Amino acid sequence: xxxxxxxxxxxxxxxxxALTAATLGIHPALDARAQSExxxxxxxxxPIQHTAGEPAILSATITDSSGAAVGDVPxxxxxxxDAFGPKLMKVGTAxxxxxxxxxxxxxxxxxxxxxxxxIFPGNAAYTTSQAETLFEAIGPxxxxxNAEFGIKTIRDWAPLxxxxxxxxxxxxxxxxxxxxxxxxRRPRPATEAVPARSPRAGQALPSDER
Amino acid sequence: MxxxxxxxxxxxxxxxxxxxxxxxxxxxxxxxxxxxxxxxLATIGLPSTRATETPTAKRQWGMVxxxxxxxxxxxxxxxxxxxxxxPEEHTWLxxxxxxxxxGSYFFPKICQQCENPPCLKVCPxxxxxxxxxxxxLVEQDRCIGCRMCMAxxxxxxxxxxxxxxxxxxxxxxxxxxxxxxxxxKGTVGKCVLCVHNADKGKLPFCVEACSMDAxxxxxxxxxxxxxxxxxxxxxxxxxxxxxxxxxxxxLNTSPRVWYIAGxxxxxxxx
Amino acid sequence: MTSIAISHPPYEDAALxxxxxxxxxxxxxxxxxxxxxxAVGLVAYGxxxxxxxxxxxxxxxxSWGFYISNLxxxxxISYGGAITSAILxxxxxxxxxxxxxxxxxxxxxxxxxGAVFPIIDLGRPDHMYHLFIHGQVGSPVLWDVVAISTYxxxxxxxxxxxxxxxxxxxxxxxxxxxxxxxxxxxxxxxLGWHGSDEQKRVLNQGMTALAILxxxxxxxxxxxxxxxxxxxxxxxxxxxxxxxxxxxGAMYSGVATVILVLAAFRWxxxxxxYITLKHFRxxxxxxxxxxxxxxYFMVSEYLTEGYKLHESxxxxxxxxxxxxxxxxxxLFVVGGILLPVLVVAVPMTRTIPLLALASLAVVLGMWLxxxxxxxPSLAESITPATKLTIYTPTWVEISITVxxxxxxxxxxxxxxxFFPIISVFEMEEAAEAEVHRREEILRGGN
Numbered sequence: 001x002x003x004x005x006x007x008x009x010x011x012x013x014x015x016x017x018a019l020t021a022a023t024l025g026i027h028p029a030l031d032a033r034a035q036s037e038x039x040x041x042x043x044x045x046x047p048i049q050h051t052a053g054e055p056a057i058l059s060a061t062i063t064d065s066s067g068a069a070v071g072d073v074p075x076x077x078x079x080x081x082d083a084f085g086p087k088l089m090k091v092g093t094a095x096x097x098x099x100x101x102x103x104x105x106x107x108x109x110x111x112x113x114x115x116x117x118x119i120f121p122g123n124a125a126y127t128t129s130q131a132e133t134l135f136e137a138i139g140p141x142x143x144x145x146n147a148e149f150g151i152k153t154i155r156d157w158a159p160l161x162x163x164x165x166x167x168x169x170x171x172x173x174x175x176x177x178x179x180x181x182x183x184x185r186r187p188r189p190a191t192e193a194v195p196a197r198s199p200r201a202g203q204a205l206p207s208d209e210r
Numbered sequence: 211m212x213x214x215x216x217x218x219x220x221x222x223x224x225x226x227x228x229x230x231x232x233x234x235x236x237x238x239x240x241x242x243x244x245x246x247x248x249x250x251l252a253t254i255g256l257p258s259t260r261a262t263e264t265p266t267a268k269r270q271w272g273m274v275x276x277x278x279x280x281x282x283x284x285x286x287x288x289x290x291x292x293x294x295x296x297p298e299e300h301t302w303l304x305x306x307x308x309x310x311x312x313g314s315y316f317f318p319k320i321c322q323q324c325e326n327p328p329c330l331k332v333c334p335x336x337x338x339x340x341x342x343x344x345x346x347l348v349e350q351d352r353c354i355g356c357r358m359c360m361a362x363x364x365x366x367x368x369x370x371x372x373x374x375x376x377x378x379x380x381x382x383x384x385x386x387x388x389x390x391x392x393x394x395k396g397t398v399g400k401c402v403l404c405v406h407n408a409d410k411g412k413l414p415f416c417v418e419a420c421s422m423d424a425x426x427x428x429x430x431x432x433x434x435x436x437x438x439x440x441x442x443x444x445x446x447x448x449x450x451x452x453x454x455x456x457x458x459x460x461l462n463t464s465p466r467v468w469y470i471a472g473x474x475x476x477x478x479x480x
Numbered sequence: 481m482t483s484i485a486i487s488h489p490p491y492e493d494a495a496l497x498x499x500x501x502x503x504x505x506x507x508x509x510x511x512x513x514x515x516x517x518x519a520v521g522l523v524a525y526g527x528x529x530x531x532x533x534x535x536x537x538x539x540x541x542x543s544w545g546f547y548i549s550n551l552x553x554x555x556x557i558s559y560g561g562a563i564t565s566a567i568l569x570x571x572x573x574x575x576x577x578x579x580x581x582x583x584x585x586x587x588x589x590x591x592x593x594g595a596v597f598p599i600i601d602l603g604r605p606d607h608m609y610h611l612f613i614h615g616q617v618g619s620p621v622l623w624d625v626v627a628i629s630t631y632x633x634x635x636x637x638x639x640x641x642x643x644x645x646x647x648x649x650x651x652x653x654x655x656x657x658x659x660x661x662x663x664x665x666x667x668x669x670x671l672g673w674h675g676s677d678e679q680k681r682v683l684n685q686g687m688t689a690l691a692i693l694x695x696x697x698x699x700x701x702x703x704x705x706x707x708x709x710x711x712x713x714x715x716x717x718x719x720x721x722x723x724x725x726x727x728x729g730a731m732y733s734g735v736a737t738v739i740l741v742l743a744a745f746r747w748x749x750x751x752x753x754y755i756t757l758k759h760f761r762x763x764x765x766x767x768x769x770x771x772x773x774x775x776y777f778m779v780s781e782y783l784t785e786g787y788k789l790h791e792s793x794x795x796x797x798x799x800x801x802x803x804x805x806x807x808x809x810x811l812f813v814v815g816g817i818l819l820p821v822l823v824v825a826v827p828m829t830r831t832i833p834l835l836a837l838a839s840l841a842v843v844l845g846m847w848l849x850x851x852x853x854x855x856p857s858l859a860e861s862i863t864p865a866t867k868l869t870i871y872t873p874t875w876v877e878i879s880i881t882v883x884x885x886x887x888x889x890x891x892x893x894x895x896x897x898f899f900p901i902i903s904v905f906e907m908e909e910a911a912e913a914e915v916h917r918r919e920e921i922l923r924g925g926n
Contacts, residue, residue, distance in 0.1 A: 169634075300540075396532055
C-alpha cells in the first residue's frame with residue numbers, strides 16, 4: 001500500500017468535517033443570523049362546545065412558521081367582558097405540551113355569546129400571536145348566590161305572631177274600656193238599696209305605725 | 211226612676227230580646243277588630259318588603275381593595291367627597307393608617323355593601339334598602355334620622371348630616387337614592403358604590419381616582435373585577451390566588467368588599 | 481241626693497284637700513318655677529327644630545347621647561307605678577292603698593315624658609309619619625313605638641278605672657264649691673258611677689285584668705328599649721342579658737322614684753297619717769332587693785365581657801372602670817347602690833328623710849348609669865379609624881333634660897289640683913278586705 005502523506009490525510013479529514021458540519025447545519029455564522037429574528041407563530045383556537053352545567057374547555061394550539069408545534073410555552077386565555085367597556089379578563093394560563101396544545105377550564109358566567117381570546121405573549125425565540133373564537137354558553141347559568149338573610153321560617157312567621165300579640169293586648173284594653181263604659185252608663189236597678197258609701201268605709205285602716 | 215245619676219235614662223231592652231244597639235255594637239266591634247288587623251298588616255307589610263328582597267339584576271356589584279398597593283394618598287376620599295358635595299367629616303371611603311411592627315399600612319374603610327346588612331335590618335322605615343344590584347342605598351325622603359343604622363353598622367360606614375351640605379353653584383338639586391346629592395340635613399348618608407355611574411358605564415369616582423391601581427369594582431355575576439387603569443381580572447380566581455379576606459368576616463354580614471392582604475397582617479387583627 | 485248622711489272618712493278629706501283648698505303662695509311659686517324650667521326646655525327644643533341636631537353635642541361617632549339616655553331613664557322610672565299598683569295589687573298587699581294614686585300618676589307622667597324623647601332625638605321629626613305607613617316589623621325602633629304606645633294606653637286606663645269612683649266623689653261632694661267647667665268635667669269623666677255592686681264588680685274585674693296585663697307590657701317596653709342596643713355588635717351592648725338587665729334597672733329606679741314622690745307629696749300635703757313609715761320601709765325593702773339584683777346583673781355583664789375582652793371591649797372597660805369616665809361610674813356604684821343599700825339595711829338610718837335622700841341618690845345614679853351604658857360604647861370606636869371621641873352636651877340637651885325632669889312634678893301638681901291624691905276607692909276596698917279577713921279569722925276560730 002502506498003503511504004498517503006499526512007498532509008493529504010489532514011486536508012481530507014478537515015474537508016470531511018466541513019462537509020459534515022455543513023450538512024448538519026452547525027455553522028456558527030449561519031445560526032447567529034437565525035437567532036436575531038424570532039420565528040413567527042400561529043395560534044389556533046379549537047372550537048368550543050359548551051353543555052349546560054359543565055365548564056367549557058378552552059384549548060389552543062401553537063405552531064411556528066413551518067408548522068412545527070411549539071412546546072413548553074405559556075398561553076394566556078381571556079374572555080371578553082363588557083363591564084365598563086370591552087375588557088379582556090384573564091381566565092387561565094396553561095403551558096403547551098409537546099404537541100403545542102394547551103387548555104384551561106372555564107365556567108361561563110353568562111348565557112349566550114362568549115368571546116374567547118388566546119394570546120401567546122411571546123419570548124426570545126417566538127413572536128407573540130393571538131387568536132379568537134366565539135362560543136355559546138348554554139344555560140341555565142346560576143349567577144351569584146346571595147347570602148341567606150336570616151332564617152326564612154322565622155322571618156315569615158315571627159312578625160305575624162308579634163302582631164297577633166299586639167292586637168290581643170289592644171283588644172283586651174278596648175274590651176275593658178267598653179265593658180266599664182257600658183256598666184257606668186247603666187242606671188242603678190230600683191231594687192238595689194245600697195247607699196252611696198259603704199257603711200264600713202269610715203273605719204280606719206289596720207294599725208299603722210308612725 | 212231614682213234620680214241618682216243626673217241626666218241618665220238608658221232604656222233597657224225587654225228581657226230575652228237582643229236590642230238593635232247590641233247587634234250594631236257587636237258588628238262594629240268585629241269590623242273594628244278586622245280593620246285593626248288588616249290595615250296595619252297591609253301597610254307595614256309582611257317580611258318580603260323592598261328592604262329584604264333578593265337582588266336579581268344582571269350586575270351584582272362589589273369591590274376589591276388591594277392593601278399591598280394603597281399608599282394613603284386619599285385621592286379616592288377627596289374625589290368621592292367632591293363629586294357628592296360632602297362635608298369634610300363625611301368620609302364615605304376613609305383611609306385608616308394602621309400601625310404595626312416595622313411601620314404602618316393603609317386600610318381603606320368603606321361601606322361593605324353587606325348581603326346580610328345590620329343597617330337594613332334595623333331601619334324602621336325601610337329608608338335603607340337593597341337595590342336590585344345588591345347595593346345598599348338610602349332613600350333620604352323616608353329617612354327620619356333616628357340613627358339606629360349608625361349604631362348597628364359594625365364598620366362605622368354611615369354618616370349623619372348634622373348640617374346642610376354646601377352645594378357648589380350651578381349644581382343640580384335632584385337627589386335620588388342612587389345619587390343622593392345634595393345630602394339632606396337630618397338624614398344618613400353612605401357610599402352608594404356610584405351605581406349612578408355604573409348605569410352609564412363609568413367607574414366609581416374612587417376607583418377612577420386611585421393612582422395606585424388599588425381599588426377595583428367587581429361584578430359578582432359575571433365574575434369580573436376592573437380597576438381605574440382598566441386592569442381586569444377574573445374575580446373568583448384572583449381572590450383565591452391572592453388570599454383575599456373580608457373585614458369582620460366572623461360577624462356573618464357577608465360583605466361584598468374583599469381585601470387583598472399584603473403587609474403580613476392577620477385577617478382578624480381589626 | 482244620697483238619703484243616708486254618713487260621715488266622710490278622714491282619708492277622704494285628706495285626699496280632697498289639695499282639690500278643695502285654693503292654691504297658696506308656696507304652691508304657686510313651685511309651680512311657676514317648674515313652668516319656667518319647662519319653658520326654657522321648650523325654647524331649646526324649638527331652637528333645635530329650626531337648626532337641626534347640630535345644636536347638640538352629638539357627632540359622627542357618638543350619634544346617641546343625652547336624649548336616648550333620657551328615653552331609657554324616664555321610661556324606666558315609670559316602672560314604679562307598675563310595681564306599686566299592679567304587682568302589689570295582684571299579691572293583695574293591703575298597705576299599698578294610700579300609695580297607688582301617687583305611684584300611678586307618677587308612672588303616667590314619666591311615661592309621657594319618656595315617650596317624647598325618641599321624637600326629640602329624631603333628625604327629621606316632620607317625616608315621622610313614615611313610621612306608620614312604612615313601618616318595618618324587624619326594626620327595634622318600631623317595636624319601641626308599639627310597646628310604648630301600648631303601655632301608655634294601658635297605664636292611662638289603669639289610672640282611670642279606680643279614678644272613676646273618685647271623680648264621682650268629687651262630682652257629688654264638690655258640686656257646690658266647683659265652677660261650672662269643673663262640674664262638667666267631673667260629670668263627664670265619672671261616666672255615671674253610682675257605686676252599685678254591679679259597677680264595682682265590673683270595675684274590679686277590669687282592674688285585675690289590667691293589673692295582669694300591665695306587668696308583661698311593662699317588661700316588654702323596657703326589653704325592647706334594651707334591644708335597641710342589644711341587637712348591635714358594639715362592645716358593651718352586644719349582650720344577651722340586656723333585656724332583663726334593663727328591666728331590673730327600671731324597677732329599681734321606679735321604686736326609688738315612688739319613694740321620692742311619696743316623701744315629697746306627703747310632706748307638701750300633710751298626708752303623714754296615711755303614708756307612714758311602714759310604707760316607706762316596705763318600699764325600701766323592695767328597693768334593697770332590686771339594688772342587689774341590679775348589682776348582680778352589672779357584675780355578670782362586666783365579668784363575662786371583661787374575661788373575654790372581645791374586640792374593643794378592653795378599651796371600653798378601661799374607659800368606664802379606670803379612665804375618664806371612672807369617677808362617674810364609681811360615684812354611681814357607691815352613691816347609687818352601696819349607700820342606699822346601707823341606708824335601708826341599717827335600722828337606725830331607716831327614717832323617712834334618709835330614705836328619701838337615698839332614693840334621690842338612686843334616681844340620680846340610675847340616670848348616670850343609663851348615660852354610662854349609651855355613650856361609652858359609641859365613644860370607643862369599633863374600627864381602627866378613630867380612637868376615643870369626647871361627648872360634650874350643649875345647653876340645648878341639658879335644658880331639655882332638666883325640663884323633662886321638671887315636667888313630672890309639674891304634671892303631678894296639676895293633676896292633684898283636680899283629682900284626689902289618695903285613691904279613696906282603693907282605700908275603701910282595702911278596708912273592706914281587711915274587715916272581711918278579720919271576720920274570716922274570727923269565724924275560723926283561729
